Amino acid sequence: MYIIAGLGNPTMQYEGTRHNAGFDVIDALADKYNISVDGRKNRAYIGKGIIEGQKVLLVKPQTYMNLSGESIGGLVDYFKIDEEQDLIVIYDDISLSPGQIRIRKKGSAGGHNGIKNIIAHLGTQVFPRIKVGVGEKPKKYDLADYVLSHFTKAERKEMEEGYQKAIQAVEKILAGEMEAAMNEFNRKVKPKEA
Template sequence: MWIVVGLGNPGTRYATTRHNVGALALKRAAASWSIPLRQAGARMVGEGSIGSNRVLLAGPLGWMNESGPPLRALLNDYQISPDRLIVIHDDLDMEFGRLRLRRAGGSGGHNGLKSILQSLGTPEFCRLKIGIGRPAPGQDSADYVLEPFSDEETERLPDILDRAIRAVECVVAEGIEAAMNRFNPLASEA
């Protein structure tokens, strides 16, 4: 079984903010894969399949910066190893709409990932980064990530989320290497 987590903050106030693009991707994936999400404590979860592969979808797990402990508990509850985990999250160091898969690594300054790395005790899990772009000069990064998408970004968002869904499907069906080769290059995003 794979677990696919879309990072975000809970509540309607944050639902359409840049920081919640991981949670938005998860909701779109759940609809695309016909996996109903249900409330389970501080998170939404759903079980189903991508092709012949079983998956558990989860997100948000509480406040973004405290994602690690509830994610560790979820992995323990379902007895899933971190190497079967895909975390979808925002990345403000990448241009808006760019996707990048990584097999492992550090947090890149992302506090949600810092919490996950600390709680799991390993960097060995798949991340799907979705670029949200940089704030304007002089704008605070924390304010920027908690703003709603611009009208132009909102218009482009469905296509970006659909590409993210295809990237997750590729990881699950063909492995991380195949997915990285297909979705990381800029040419694949044209």
């Protein structure tokens, strides 16, 4: 079984913010594959289903972003999965343009507190992840304020396209095509002219 975890913050006030891009991808996956993510386990909303012939557990931790590892680490232990192969973490990245995605097999937290906490709880930074671009923080903007801000209408359209790319990436990874997914989605995309 695979655990596919999207990161975000619970409660209505954070819905649709940049930091909740991971939750938005999980919602889009759940819609496409008709998976109800309404079960509760280990401080997360979960939903079991099948994607690309693989059993999956879709996960939305409810611990708030900075404590994501508490929830995900517990689920990895409970379901006895191999996090180096069978865990996929999806989260926002401010170094990528809105809707651009990047896939990694492993890596550091890169300043992302949710990933930092997951690494601390798993004891490894070797686990697949899909970063979803939410746009670069404007100068003079506080980082926390920026990631908790909402998308513009134009950005929202790019994000919807990005969520579809993230779904395609998940499908390829589950089909055993990690390298193909990386080759397809990790290309540099020029930012659109304003």
